[in-house]
Amino acid sequence: MVDYLWMIPAVPLGASLVILSLSNARRKSATALAVIGQVLALAMSVLAFAATLQVPGFRAVRNFTWFTFGEQTLRLGSVLDPLAAAMLVMITLVGLWIFVFSVGYMAEDKNFTRFFAYLSFFSGAMLGLVIANSLLLLFIFWELVGLASYLLIGFWIERPGAAAAAKKAFITTRIGDMGFFLGMLWLYGRSGTLLFYDGGNGCLENGGLAMLGTSPAVAGFIALLIFCGAAGKSGQFPLHVWLPDAMEGPTPVSALIHAATMVAAGVFLVARVYPLFLLGAINGVTSSLTVVVWIGVTTALMAALIAIAQEDIKRILAYSTISQLGLMMVSLGVGGVAAGIMHLLTHGFFKALLFLGAGSVIHGCHGEQDIRKMGGLRGLMPVTFVTYAIGMMALSGVPLFFSGGWTKEEILHATAHWPRSHAPYYLMLAGVVLTALYMTRQIIYVFFGNPRAAAERAHESPRVMTMPLIVLALCAIFLSVVLTPAWPWLHAYLTGEPVRFEITRLLQPMLFISLAVVGAGIGVGIWIYRKAGVPDRDRPAEIDPLEYAQPGLFRFLANKMWIDEFYEGTVVAFSWIGARFSDWMDRYFWDGLVRGFGAIGQLFGTFTASVDERGINAGVDETTAGTRGLGRVISAAHSGQIQTYLGAIAIGMLALLLLYAWLA
Amino acid sequence: MTPSLQVFLIVSAAVFSIGLLAALSRRHAIFILIGIEMMLAAANLNFIAFWRFNPQPKQPIGVMIALFAIAIAAAEAAVGLALVIAVYRHYRTTNVDQLDQLKG
Numbered sequence: 001m002v003d004y005l006w007m008i009p010a011v012p013l014g015a016s017l018v019i020l021s022l023s024n025a026r027r028k029s030a031t032a033l034a035v036i037g038q039v040l041a042l043a044m045s046v047l048a049f050a051a052t053l054q055v056p057g058f059r060a061v062r063n064f065t066w067f068t069f070g071e072q073t074l075r076l077g078s079v080l081d082p083l084a085a086a087m088l089v090m091i092t093l094v095g096l097w098i099f100v101f102s103v104g105y106m107a108e109d110k111n112f113t114r115f116f117a118y119l120s121f122f123s124g125a126m127l128g129l130v131i132a133n134s135l136l137l138l139f140i141f142w143e144l145v146g147l148a149s150y151l152l153i154g155f156w157i158e159r160p161g162a163a164a165a166a167k168k169a170f171i172t173t174r175i176g177d178m179g180f181f182l183g184m185l186w187l188y189g190r191s192g193t194l195l196f197y198d199g200g201n202g203c204l205e206n207g208g209l210a211m212l213g214t215s216p217a218v219a220g221f222i223a224l225l226i227f228c229g230a231a232g233k234s235g236q237f238p239l240h241v242w243l244p245d246a247m248e249g250p251t252p253v254s255a256l257i258h259a260a261t262m263v264a265a266g267v268f269l270v271a272r273v274y275p276l277f278l279l280g281a282i283n284g285v286t287s288s289l290t291v292v293v294w295i296g297v298t299t300a301l302m303a304a305l306i307a308i309a310q311e312d313i314k315r316i317l318a319y320s321t322i323s324q325l326g327l328m329m330v331s332l333g334v335g336g337v338a339a340g341i342m343h344l345l346t347h348g349f350f351k352a353l354l355f356l357g358a359g360s361v362i363h364g365c366h367g368e369q370d371i372r373k374m375g376g377l378r379g380l381m382p383v384t385f386v387t388y389a390i391g392m393m394a395l396s397g398v399p400l401f402f403s404g405g406w407t408k409e410e411i412l413h414a415t416a417h418w419p420r421s422h423a424p425y426y427l428m429l430a431g432v433v434l435t436a437l438y439m440t441r442q443i444i445y446v447f448f449g450n451p452r453a454a455a456e457r458a459h460e461s462p463r464v465m466t467m468p469l470i471v472l473a474l475c476a477i478f479l480s481v482v483l484t485p486a487w488p489w490l491h492a493y494l495t496g497e498p499v500r501f502e503i504t505r506l507l508q509p510m511l512f513i514s515l516a517v518v519g520a521g522i523g524v525g526i527w528i529y530r531k532a533g534v535p536d537r538d539r540p541a542e543i544d545p546l547e548y549a550q551p552g553l554f555r556f557l558a559n560k561m562w563i564d565e566f567y568e569g570t571v572v573a574f575s576w577i578g579a580r581f582s583d584w585m586d587r588y589f590w591d592g593l594v595r596g597f598g599a600i601g602q603l604f605g606t607f608t609a610s611v612d613e614r615g616i617n618a619g620v621d622e623t624t625a626g627t628r629g630l631g632r633v634i635s636a637a638h639s640g641q642i643q644t645y646l647g648a649i650a651i652g653m654l655a656l657l658l659l660y661a662w663l664a
Numbered sequence: 665m666t667p668s669l670q671v672f673l674i675v676s677a678a679v680f681s682i683g684l685l686a687a688l689s690r691r692h693a694i695f696i697l698i699g700i701e702m703m704l705a706a707a708n709l710n711f712i713a714f715w716r717f718n719p720q721p722k723q724p725i726g727v728m729i730a731l732f733a734i735a736i737a738a739a740e741a742a743v744g745l746a747l748v749i750a751v752y753r754h755y756r757t758t759n760v761d762q763l764d765q766l767k768g
Contacts, residue, residue, distance in 0.1 A: 070724050640767030642760050643696070647688055
């Protein structure tokens with residue numbers, strides 16, 4: 001199976017190239033190609049997944065030499081293990097339904113075929129990233145994912161906001177990628193290989209780690225540099241600013257970025273190179289992992305707080321993604337790798353569901369995204385409402401019936417047992433309350449109450465858009481089967497342990513804690529927002545209840561804690577000052593030098609001119625007349641057409657070649 | 665299995681010819697630049713191919729030359745594009761047929 005693994009990313013990438021070569025009018029062929037490519041990738045991913053089930057802890061690699069440079073050999077490869085296989089299935093499955101949804105959502109767009117080419121490209125790049133067995137190959141696909149996100153966020157390029165958001169996403173993630181690249185070079189310099197697994201000699205195996213092991217501090221720095229890249233892609237503080245702006249792209253793109261591709265890449269990368277983070281660990285704690293934990297905690301809480309005060313339906317979801325990614329990073333940092341990846345997988349399903357649901361709402365409300373102008377969509381869009389509510393409960397972590405609840409619990413469980421500090425656990429509990437609160441707020445604003453301005457002419461979306469919602473909602477529920485503590489099949493699959501069924505483990509004290517916490521969040525949400533969107537006492541309808549109670553705090557959160565403004569005032573301002581300084585140096589200092597030399601030359605010129613004028617001009621004049629006559633004849637060949645010259649050069653070269661051939 | 669030297673030379677000659685054709689026949693300055701880049705790429709391919717097929721390929725001379733050529737090509741492209749932009753700002757066109765101010 002591993003020998004054919006390369007075909008999984010190759011099929012969508014190939015489909016993308018073919019679609020790009022189609023004309024704009026071939027909408028049906030473009031759709032068919034993209035969806036068939038995704039279906040094929042899904043089928044092959046399921047086969048790969050089945051192959052990993054043979055033995056616990058299955059791992060197969062296939063390496064090949066890319067090129068030899070002097071004595072150095074650069075090798076790339078693909079790897080199939082539970083981590084990769086689970087990601088493959090999630091990406092292709094979620095991706096497929098997002099593709100189907102896009103058929104309906106983008107139906108009226110004039111660049112329909114280009115959109116599907118980019119979508120396929122995005123999915124293919126992400127699949128390649130997942131199966132890479134070399135940090136370099138992973139980096140290549142990593143950058144392709146970045147490129148695809150740039151193209152898709154800026155898909156509506158005629159909108160200045162979309163173009164700016166695409167640039168922001170590209171440049172912000174590039175800052176992180178710089179760290180990633182440095183870490184990769186350092187790792188190569190130390191261990192001499194970038195292959196993850198290579199029969200014991202890869203950089204994640206004992207052979208490679210032994211070369212790093214002499215100095216755990218170096219391994220920690222390398223791990224943190226690589227984490228910079230992960231933080232950029234996965235929207236961790238302080239590089240999260242691009243993610244909310246990425247909402248400028250079409251909604252299916254947001255779903256793809258926030259669920260299956262792009263942001264998942266960062267978490268996946270940390271899980272993939274986890275042995276580097278763990279090198280020299282005492283009791284499962286290293287300084288690099290501690291950094292990961294605190295970055296994750298900061299991100300999760302900050303984003304959850306900001307989400308409470310946003311008005312744009314997609315922006316709320318964007319901040320919830322940042323928050324959930326922070327949660328996953330915390331889980332990885334405290335040692336719950338399987339829990340983090342499980343949450344990544346379930347999050348992929350329910351976040352795609354929520355985004356597509358939001359897309360359906362926006363579609364139904366004729367492009368309106370402000371939740372204050374919606375309301376009462378419960379009756380008008382029943383399918384969207386039910387599926388969205390399922391997604392909301394999975395995201396809030398309602399226990400028992402929703403996949404997100406089980407994985408969130410698993411993460412809390414791992415966090416509670418972190419030896420270094422208990423603070424992350426309590427902060428994460430606060431994060432869960434906030435998550436339930438902002439999702440309740442969103443649901444009340446969008447689906448309950450009376451229809452407001454944008455919701456009056458709302459309609460349910462066509463079948464091609466509701467179908468993916470239903471399928472993803474079912475996934476969000478039925479995925480729980482393999483997640484419960486009674487039968488933790490997925491956990492065992494990822495860690496390679498045996499699994500057994502034990503119904504008594506279903507009820508743990510943690511379950512009641514999270515039940516209480518989520519209940520508190522939803523209850524407080526219902527109590528605060530019960531009269532959202534309608535006037536209450538002296539509060540006008542369009543003012544948020546929280547804004548009415550705490551205007552200062554609300555403004556702080558609604559303006560995203562002024563982080564963008566802070567960057568504008570520091571990073572952007574500094575580089576602008578640098579640019580101005582360089583401009584000034586160029587304009588006055590270097591230019592002044594040049595002008596000085598020019599003046600000297602001019603002086604000299606005046607001197608020689610006077611000599612020349614008094615010298616013998618007559619003879620020169622005579623010669624000039626002759627030359628001028630000759631010049632007039634020759635200048636006919638001087639047509640001013642650059643291509644004539646080029647042609648003459650080509651003919652001359654050909655003549656020289658012929659002469660050479662004749663002489664030899 | 666590596667193809668023989670001739671295959672590389674034929675591909676390179678083909679790329680060169682396509683580039684030359686583009687440089688000679690396109691009217692848009694950018695396409696002429698692209699043609700020139702293609703000719704450079706063909707030359708690079710030749711360097712690599714001859715280096716790869718020489719009896720002592722240990723010393724990476726061919727690769728070094730190709731790397732230099734790529735760096736110079738990048739510089740050339742930067743200057744070329746800057747020129748095209750400057751020309752466009754000045755004459756409001758990039759059609760090289762209309763740029764004949766240097767006519768003798």
